[in-house]
Each structure stands twice: as C-alpha cells, then as structure tokens.
Amino acid sequence: xxxxxxxxxxxxxxxxxxxxxxxxxxxxxxxxxxxxxxxxxxxxxxxxxxxxxxxxxxxxxxxxxxxxxxxxxxxxxxxxxxxxxxxxxxxxxxxxxxxxxxxxxxxxxxxxx
Amino acid sequence: xxxxxxxxxxxxxxxxxxxxxxxxxxxxxxxxxxxxxxxxxxxxxxxxxxxxxxxxxxxxxxxxxxxxxxxxxxxxxxxxxxxxxxxxxxxxxxxxxxxxxxxxxxxxxxxxxxxxxx
Numbered sequence: 762x763x764x765x766x767x768x769x770x771x772x773x774x775x776x777x778x779x780x781x782x783x784x785x786x787x788x789x790x791x792x793x794x795x796x797x798x799x800x801x802x803x804x805x806x807x808x809x810x811x812x813x814x815x816x817x818x819x820x821x822x823x824x825x826x827x828x829x830x831x832x833x834x835x836x837x838x839x840x841x842x843x844x845x846x847x848x849x850x851x852x853x854x855x856x857x858x859x860x861x862x863x864x865x866x867x868x869x870x871x872x873x874x
Numbered sequence: 875x876x877x878x879x880x881x882x883x884x885x886x887x888x889x890x891x892x893x894x895x896x897x898x899x900x901x902x903x904x905x906x907x908x909x910x911x912x913x914x915x916x917x918x919x920x921x922x923x924x925x926x927x928x929x930x931x932x933x934x935x936x937x938x939x940x941x942x943x944x945x946x947x948x949x950x951x952x953x954x955x956x957x958x959x960x961x962x963x964x965x966x967x968x969x970x971x972x973x974x975x976x977x978x979x980x981x982x983x984x985x986x987x988x989x990x991x992x
Contacts, residue, residue, distance in 0.1 A: 796980065804963060806983035852917065854981075860905050860969065861930060862981050864917040 763788045763855040767865035774843045775873050781828075782838045782868050784853030791815070793857045795829070797838045800867070801849040809851070812836065840870075848872045880966050880984035887991055892954040895987045898947055899968030907981070908941055908951050909965040917965075923949065956991045963988050 764787045774780035786795065797809040812820045812829050819827050824841045840847055853865040879898040887893050899906045907922040921931040926943045934941070938957070943949040953960055967983045 794979070798983075804986050804988075806965065806967070806986075808980045808982075811980055856981075859929070860924070860971070861919065861922060862907065862967070862969075863919070866916045 762861075763790075763793065763857055763863045765853050765855050765863055765865035767853055767868050769868050770866075771869040771871070773871045773873060774840075776843055776845060778843055779839060779841045780843055780870065782840070782851050782853075782870065784836045784838070784865055786834050786836060786853070786855045788834070788855060788857060790857045793855055795827075795836045796854045796856070796862075797825070797827070797836075798852045798854060798864075799847075799849045800852065801846075806852075810838065843872045845872050845874060878966055878968050878982050878984035880964075880987055882987060883985060885987055885989045887956055887989070889957055889991055890955045891991075892952065893956045893960075893989060893991075895951040895964050895966075895989070897949045897951070897966030897984060899949070899966070900982055901947065902970060903968035903982075904971045905969045906943060906949050907965075907967040907969075908949070909967065911963045911965060911986070912961075920951070953989075956989075958991045961989055961991050 766785045793814045795812045799807045799809050810820050810822045810825050819829050826839045828837045850867045850869050852867045854862050856862045881896045905924050908920040910918045920933045921941045923943045941951045963986045965983050965986045967981045969981045
C-alpha cells in the first residue's frame with residue numbers, strides 16, 4: 762500500500778513566477794507510478810503530469826516539471842511562468858502494482874495577478 | 875472517446891431516501907474506481923473494480939453503501955438510506971492496465987456528482 766503526504770495546505774505565487782509544490786510518499790514497491798492532478802473550481806480532476814518510478818529522468822509537460830527523488834521518496838511539482846489559470850487545488854497521488862490510486866490531502870495554489 | 879461520464883451532476887435528496895449514482899468508464903479501460911471528496915477527509919477511495927469484479931471495498935463506509943458493475947461500460951454506487959453526512963462530491967475514474975505499456979497511462983476522472991442530503 763502507498764501513503765502520500767502533502768504537508769503544505771496552501772501556497773501563493775505571483776503571476777509569471779515559479780512555484781514548487783511538495784509531496785512525499787511511502788511504498789514498499791519498486792515499480793509504481795506517481796501523478797500530479799489539478800482540480801480547478803470547476804471540480805474536474807485533470808492529470809497534470811506522471812512519473813514512472815523506474816525512469817530516472819524527471820517528467821516534464823510544458824511549464825510543469827517534477828523533481829523525483831526516489832531514495833528520498835519525494836515528488837515535487839514545479840510550475841514555471843505561473844498563470845492565473847493555474848489557480849487550483851493540486852493533488853499528489855501514487856499507484857502501485859494493484860493499480861489502486863492513493864491521494865495526498867492536496868494543496869490550494871493561488872496565483873496573484 | 876467522451877471520457878468518463880457520470881450522472882447526475884447534482885443530486886439533492888432527503889434523509890432516508892435511496893440515492894443511485896451512475897458511471898460509464900472509458901471504453902477499453904480495465905479498472906473503475908469510486909472516490910468520495912469532502913473538505914474534512916479529502917479524496918477517499920471507496921471501492922474499485924477490475925474487469926467488472928470488485929477488488930477492494932475496504933473504503934466503503936458502511937452497509938448503507940453498495941456498488942455494482944454489471945458490465946464493462948456501467949457502474950452504480952447506491953446509498954440506502956442516505957444521511958446528511960453522506961453529502962460530498964462522488965467521483966468515478968477509470969484506467970487501463972499499466973503493463974500494456976500505454977504511453978499515456980493515467981487515471982481519467984468523471985466530472986463528479988455533488989450529493990446533498992438534507
């Protein structure tokens with residue numbers, strides 16, 4: 762089983778600046794996936810980025826990138842050039858061999874104009 | 875594909891009534907999940923299915939909750955009788971089997987059903 766911890770309940774960033782959201786996890790498995798999901802006020806859950814644990818290279822998707830530290834079990838999300846539309850809740854999640862997806866408690870990100 | 879489809883989008887019901895939430899997963903996905911989201915408890919996994927078979931229902935809060943998946947394209951989550959503390963947003967999600975090596979492997983969520991029990 763996996764556990765996911767997001768210890769920061771909220772963060773704020775100025776538009777166009779960079780922000781990093783923290784996440785740690787625990788698992789006894791070697792082959793697992795990590796995800797970041799965005800939930801805007803519309804409540805839709807949107808997949809932002811995924812990381813396969815056996816891949817050492819950090820995943821990137823346009824302005825979004827991760828810092829995956831497998832030994833430290835850390836999986837942070839970096840948002841570059843923050844935009845007003847990035848304002849949302851962000852959830853870190855992990856899935857192991859049984860495909861059960863476990864979420865952290867989420868962090869509320871506000872982008873200030 | 876239209877994505878994961880949930881209905882209804884909103885449901886308001888009186889305490890004691892039966893509530894049925896519906897979900898149509900993405901065609902070809904092997905797994906279907908039901909989550910509940912509240913401010914206090916965040917996103918909780920209630921139950922998930924693999925090839926229409928329930929795999930883990932340890933998150934179902936009590937006997938008032940039941941879920942079925944009669945075929946690969948349809949699932950229901952039923953609450954009977956409903957109580958005010960069941961008020962939450964209920965999400966359905968689906969995914970394929972990761973060992974297929976799909977480059978876009980991930981979990982797709984429906985738009986959720988906001989349930990209010992008064």
